[in-house]
Amino acid sequence: MRVRGFIALSLGALAALTAAAPAGAGDVLTGTLKKIKDSGAVTLGYRESSLPFSFLDGTGKPVGYAIDLCLDVVDDIAAEIGRPDLAIRYEPVTSENRIPAVTSGRIDIECGSTTANPERRRQVAFSPVTYLSATKLLVRRDSPVKSFRDLAGRTVAVTAGTTNEGALRTLFAQLKIPATIVTGRDHAESFAMVKDGRADALGLDDILLYGLIAGAGPEGAAYTVLPDKLSFEPYGLMFRKDDPEFAGLVSGTFTRIAESRELRWLYEKWFLKRLPNGERLNVPMSDELRTSFQVIGLQD
Known part of the structure; x- marks a missing residue:
């Protein structure tokens, strides 16, 4: 995909996500935010072998680039719903069951390596692009x-x-x-x-x-x-569709970590630095992905 066309796609996706900002503290919560506040926990879906996005480290703990992005979203969820004690639950998913896990409510966010294509967008929603493969x-x-x-x-x-x-x-x-x-x-x-x-x-x-x-x-x-x-495979974090409050919060998280440059730091952590097993991927950020991140606030 040409960079100009990708910029247009990214801007369109950003506009759709930011059309509705997260609910204010005095508003009545709905959808995923209400579910999480009522239960006191957020459930993250993870993959066991999608290195470096979502995988198990030597201790069996889910780690990776997508996990770290999801944890940033969780921080903003906790602040939005006023639950600093918010619990985090991890649920393993596979390529076959990840979409049903989201739509059924078994998980709240899928933190993996999922392509955000038009067919899937008819069933679920996605964050801004996290990687291009x-x-x-x-x-x-x-x-x-x-x-x-x-x-x-x-x-x-x-x-x-x-x-x-x-x-x-x-x-x-x-x-x-x-x-x-x-x-x-x-x-x-x-x-x-x-x-x-x-x-x-x-x-x-x-x-x-x-x-x-x-x-x-x-x-x-x-x-x-x-x-x-x-x-062509553009990745995103996956969550339930038709939930503008939650979509707005996720979009806000990405803007926050782009503007603070944390997004660049997380990329370097998982794609350039040593992984938990001591290996390096040594995959520099592509021009297309850098352009996508700049759209949401990343500065050079």
Whole structure:
């Protein structure tokens, strides 16, 4: 997507989110804010292997870039509803059940690596863009597969419920590539299919592929990510739609952390500095993502 078009998209999304500001202290709360105040707790959905966005550290604690962004939202929720003692509950979700978890009320915010596309926006709402990714392929370095065009007669792993699965099925159908697609329950299981030879490649968002390689330690050196970009994936935090109070609060959180430069610091923490396992992703912020962050207040 061209930067000019992306700026227009970001501005449109920002205008929609800021159309309704959070309720004032004297207003009657509704929707998610009322649910959270009444229960005294906010429930965050997390992914177990979506490094660096949402994953479990060595102690089993959910951590990551998206988790930190969600915790900033939680701080503003606590201030808005007057509950400094607000409890935080964590609930694991998968690619397949994350949207039902939001719409059913099982979780209040999904803190992961979810693409904010038009189809999903008909079911849920999203924060401003948190990251921009693209579907790519991971293969073993010694693999004969050097491009998606080399997948004829081969097997590709994807994670069930991801946009990557749909992108690859469409691509293979359009180009008449006779490849077999197999699905894993989560990204770790999909990666395992390539490791043990059940699949020749793994189709996933590029940053998640880099995260899987980094998370594999020394063994990760045996894998590489092919350069072909097979789809465009803008990420966002996911929450229930038709809730203008909550949407306004989330939008306000992003403006706050952009203007204070915390948003840049969080990016550097998870994409440039050492991860909990000691590895680095070394993925600089793209020009498109920087433009998106500037739209909501980030200064150079």
